[in-house]
Amino acid sequence: MDFFNEINIIRRRITHRVTKNISNSSDNNFPSIDNREDIKKILICRPNHRLGNQLLMTPLVQEVINTFPNSKIDLFVKGNLSTIIYKNYPNIDKIIQLPKKPFKNLIQYLFTWLSIRKKRYDIVINVDKDSSSGRLSTKFANSAYRIFDDENEYFNLKYKDYKHLAKHPVYSLRIFLSTIGVANVKKVIPSLDLKLNSEEIAEGKKILNQLIVNKEQKTICLFTYATGNKCYSELWWMELLEKLKKEFENFNIIEVLPVENVSQIAFKAPTFYSNDIRQMGSLIANTAIFISADSGIMHLASSVQTPTVGLFSVTDLDKYQPYNKNSLGLNTNILSTNEIVKKIDAIIRK
Structure with missing residues (x-):
């Protein structure tokens, strides 16, 4: 120090x-x-x-x-x-x-x-x-x-x-x-919102199409890194990846990388990294679902209105879980990878 x-x-x-x-x-x-x-x-x-x-x-x-x-x-x-x-x-x-x-x-x-x-x-x-x-x-x-x-x-x-x-x-x-006399707002609390414009979303679609082979299929996006003890092991992620491939065989799977260039699935999916968070968000906005441990990128996915599954094992789920429509946080201390896949399937079916 x-x-x-x-x-x-x-x-x-x-x-x-x-x-x-x-x-x-x-x-x-x-x-x-x-x-x-x-x-x-x-x-x-x-x-x-x-x-x-x-x-x-x-x-x-x-x-x-x-x-x-x-x-x-x-x-x-x-x-x-x-x-x-x-x-x-x-x-x-x-x-x-x-x-x-x-x-x-x-x-x-x-x-x-x-x-x-x-x-x-x-x-x-x-x-x-x-x-x-x-x-x-x-x-x-x-x-x-x-x-x-x-x-x-x-x-x-x-x-x-x-x-x-x-x-x-x-x-x-x-x-x-x-x-102080200002009437209470009864509306639902606004979601996180990066407010991407149409040009940014179109650019994200272009980037995604360069990563995937089957452009007619929907895409699952992973972010497998997290800081400290929030990070799941490579063994855990590899088990989840195999089950995702089996359950969603008609989906593309890609991985967004951190600045550290670390992949907990050994780079077994097409990868993308950008130091421009709006560009990264525009890519995620074009995917069907985003899966990640608790991290800033998890909140980025929420902010572009992509259904987001946050994986929690140490941090407070009630304080930090992803917040937007069809998103949720999962406690992996009590859920198996099979149960996690079922939760993901329920979101995709919506």
């Missing part, structure tokens, strides 16, 4: 201690909003650079746009992924990017923080209740209304999906707005 990583660990510990008691409970006398048209400038805070976490924010952004269609939204994030993810989103005014390594870019880091203090916002929203930087930036920003994404026991009991990281901040927004 290098010096900067050690400093970063210390920084996270300090910010966690400082921010753990920051919440709306200390500032709960907000005036009512008589006209939602008065809300013009909104800041959404998610200072994290990981692909999955940035994509899990897209339902909240859509909810904000649906609720305040005339507003302009700034995103307070880390790294440049949000610039790519929100390329086709309306209402996004500015993406404020913290450097990934703050202590190597200290001046830029400090000026970025100061920028959210300098601008006046109508509402600032923290996306993740467990993010120290998110809570701190929500408190630090210059705003009339602040939403810290606090836990709500009533909603936790009322909604079985309240715990999900894509849905929890949307519920928190709805709870908060109801307390």
Whole structure:
């Protein structure tokens, strides 16, 4: 571990201690909003650079746009992924990017923080209740209304999906707005959405056709890699692959590769890799189903509306499972590969 990583660990510990008691409970006398048209400038805070976490924010952004269609939204994030993810989103005014390594870019880091203090916002929203930087930036920003994404026991009991990281901040927004006179939205929470345009989807179809032989058949897409103990063994994946081939003999099977160029099925299917997440998403959008362990690419598949099967053995399925129509998370600690194939078959038949 290098010096900067050690400093970063210390920084996270300090910010966690400082921010753990920051919440709306200390500032709960907000005036009512008589006209939602008065809300013009909104800041959404998610200072994290990981692909999955940035994509899990897209339902909240859509909810904000649906609720305040005339507003302009700034995103307070880390790294440049949000610039790519929100390329086709309306209402996004500015993406404020913290450097990934703050202590190597200290001046830029400090000026970025100061920028959210300098601008006046109508509402600032923290996306993740467990993010120290998110809570701190929500408190630090210059705003009339602040939403810290606090836990709500009533909603936790009322909604079985309240715990999900894509849905929890949307519920928190709805709870908060109801307390200041903005009518609750009764619609289904928006799905993750990369908002690919027709040209991007057509490009993905072209890439897929270069990988497969039978272009009339539907395609199953695999992503066999994951970080740490989320990664399944080659033996496990090979067993699943053979069963998929047997059960879906009239389907193509392809594999999307990680930057590490690792295949847990020993490259036994046509492969594709791109460092352009929109291009990778456009390919996945043209497949019938996507199968992956818990990973950022799993959420990418959800965000292009492809039915997605997430495989979970260590992380919390209720918080991280893929979220869109016909997608689901499976606990592989209690399901055999035969049972997993049956679940996949049920989705494909839909």
